[in-house]
Every structure is written in structure tokens, then in C-alpha cells.
Amino acid sequence: MEINYQKMGRRIRSRRRELGLTQFALAERCGISTVYISHVENGTATPSLGVFLSIAEALEATPDYFLVDTPFASKEYLQDGIAKKLRQCSDSSLRVVERLIDALLEEQWGKPSPF
Known part of the structure; x- marks a missing residue:
């Protein structure tokens, strides 16, 4: 390479x-x-x-x-970065993020998240 x-x-x-x-x-x-x-x-x-x-x-x-040509090559790196950002969010912002994630998972899997 x-x-x-x-x-x-x-x-x-x-x-x-x-x-x-x-x-x-x-x-x-x-x-x-x-x-x-x-x-x-x-x-x-x-x-x-x-x-x-x-x-x-x-x-x-x-x-x-x-x-590497693909930014943030590993899933773990992305998850760690998201977790760091989430720790800085207010409670109300976290609720918005949770609803957004639920909507993304529902779109991805075709059903609501069981969590």
C-alpha cells in the first residue's frame, strides 16, 4: 500500500x-x-x-x-466518537437523539426497536 x-x-x-x-x-x-x-x-x-x-x-x-480511504474505518471508532458527543448533551437533547435512533432502527429493520 x-x-x-x-x-x-x-x-x-x-x-x-x-x-x-x-x-x-x-x-x-x-x-x-x-x-x-x-x-x-x-x-x-x-x-x-x-x-x-x-x-x-x-x-x-x-x-x-x-x-485508509474510508474515514473512521472501524465501527468501534464511530461508536466511541458518538458516545463522547452524547456525554456532552443535555437530558432533553439525549431524548431527541434517542427518538432519532429509534426512527433510524425502525426504518432499517422495519419494526420498532425492542429497547
């Missing part, structure tokens, strides 16, 4: 923005310079394995997310 560093860099940038982090904040978390983060995001620098793992950890993602 050949690594497409430009694609990897775009995913890093996208995930960083999704988390609301600046390049400066990410660089600080990883112990590297902002300029280097910029080069990695643009695909003009190839991070060492250690730096790459540090970036993935700082962005709360598995390394495969940045390497």
Missing part, C-alpha cells in the same frame, strides 16, 4: 478543524512546530512514525483513519 501524503494531510487538517484546534494548538500537543504541522497538512512533509502517532493521539483518532 502506497501512502498518499497529500490525502493524509487533508485528513489531518479536517480532523483538526473538526475538533476546533488551531495548527498552533496541535503543534503544542505534539511537541513540534506550527510550520511543520502546516507542511504535513499540505503533504509536503512526511512525519516520522513517532510524530504521526503523536498527531493521531492529539486528534483523538486511530492512525488508520489518516491512512
Whole structure:
């Protein structure tokens, strides 16, 4: 498998923005310079394995997310991300989410969820 560093860099940038982090904040978390983060995001620098793992950890993602063509490749990763977001919701928002999930499951299985 050949690594497409430009694609990897775009995913890093996208995930960083999704988390609301600046390049400066990410660089600080990883112990590297902002300029280097910029080069990695643009695909003009190839991070060492250690730096790459540090970036993935700082962005709360598995390394495969940045390497594989399908974002959030594993179901478990998606579930963990959803669970983290749910913990930040108010009680009323959680009830809305529950109804939405019930509707999705009913559409998927053709019957209401037994839970």
C-alpha cells in the first residue's frame, strides 16, 4: 500500500478543524512546530512514525483513519466518537437523539426497536 501524503494531510487538517484546534494548538500537543504541522497538512512533509502517532493521539483518532480511504474505518471508532458527543448533551437533547435512533432502527429493520 502506497501512502498518499497529500490525502493524509487533508485528513489531518479536517480532523483538526473538526475538533476546533488551531495548527498552533496541535503543534503544542505534539511537541513540534506550527510550520511543520502546516507542511504535513499540505503533504509536503512526511512525519516520522513517532510524530504521526503523536498527531493521531492529539486528534483523538486511530492512525488508520489518516491512512485508509474510508474515514473512521472501524465501527468501534464511530461508536466511541458518538458516545463522547452524547456525554456532552443535555437530558432533553439525549431524548431527541434517542427518538432519532429509534426512527433510524425502525426504518432499517422495519419494526420498532425492542429497547
